[in-house]
Amino acid sequence: MALAERRKRDTYHHGDLRTALIHAAEVELTESGIPNFSLRRVAARVGVSHSAPSHHFGDTQGLLIALAVRALQQVLASMQVRSETETDPHERVVASGLGYIDFAQAHPSMFRLTFGSDMICGSPELDRASEAAFGHFAEAIFAVSPDEDREAHREKVYLAWAVTHGFAEMLLAGRLDCLRDDGNARIERMYRRAVTALL
């Protein structure tokens, strides 16, 4: 049979199709980009019929939202990895932001899908993942000046997040390429100065 040859498995049921599709979708997204993303190709990567994903995600948007959730978890992980080695509260904030920027540079398509797309909204799971990443940043900033007014603290978080996100976006757009004389060192110095000024 034609299908039996195309399949990469011998069982009718896949076993863990949901996570397999998410992983394949990440590859597909990074290779093809958002505009050329194809649900059918994702299914083909896993060796499954083109209509199989619908049973797990509903439609394409559902899959992309699940992918964005994964991206947000990775963003959080990237922020934690860079910040956990720092002891100074202020440096922890800077390191967290640099972790955010790291992820944006390492996975541009995932980053843009998550933070700059229309379809990515309206999922409780998504809100939770988003809040987790945002919360990590907020806590780091809170540790810098714990005695501060609650409202003032919140504004600081928003401003710091804004400059971090804007910075990442400019890096992706290539606008800061002219500053890369020595790898990321100068970029990091600039970012640290910005955070220091805002906090």
Next chain:
Amino acid sequence: MALAERRKRDTYHHGDLRTALIHAAEVELTESGIPNFSLRRVAARVGVSHSAPSHHFGDTQGLLIALAVRALQQVLASMQVRSETETDPHERVVASGLGYIDFAQAHPSMFRLTFGSDMICGSPELDRASEAAFGHFAEAIFAVSPDEDREAHREKVYLAWAVTHGFAEMLLAGRLDCLRDDGNARIERMYRRAVTALL
């Protein structure tokens, strides 16, 4: 004939199809959003065959790039409108940034298309329009401290642009909705404080 009824014109040639398509594409983009943007619907809006756009823009990406050029011109105009009434140099910078943010809020899809999409790159015309908007901002910042070091000035421009863009992006994502107790007043105060800190 079927076509004659569908057409909105009596001449075979449209006359100014290029600009008509750009205008229709803007409407189509704001109504359908980026993911559901349809080139054929744009053509239908103008009352022209679906393959007519290719002669003016090549493919869909070409049309979207032309649309992004238009968006960049509107961004520049929005920055100029708000800043030209201000006399204090520092307030001019703030006003320019608020003009940028205004545009993002008024035309979310156009904003995202222009600044957060993969396909929008690699056009000289686009680079020119982008440089014009960026240059306006750079000049405004230069006027604040004209005697400053060239490199320091450039860094300030990048940081201010980053926080402005990040701010706009957070507004679009709805993250700042909780701060809208009194329209845009508080948002503007926050943004002014950020710019002041960075400059």
Next chain:
DNA sequence: TGCGGAATCTAGACAATGGTCAGATTAAGC
């Protein structure tokens, strides 16, 4: 162990889309 319902996956159909191409129609230069 065997049975029945639920979950999972397939296969085919359908409409919509973007791109290509030959040819019709009109504008523009000479």
Next chain:
DNA sequence: GCTTAATCTGACCATTGTCTAGATTCCGCA
């Protein structure tokens, strides 16, 4: 007025996302 170039049409094709009926398998329960 004639020729050439520009503009636009209509048909065609491959690809895509979604829907539905049916095949296959898993799981709880007797």
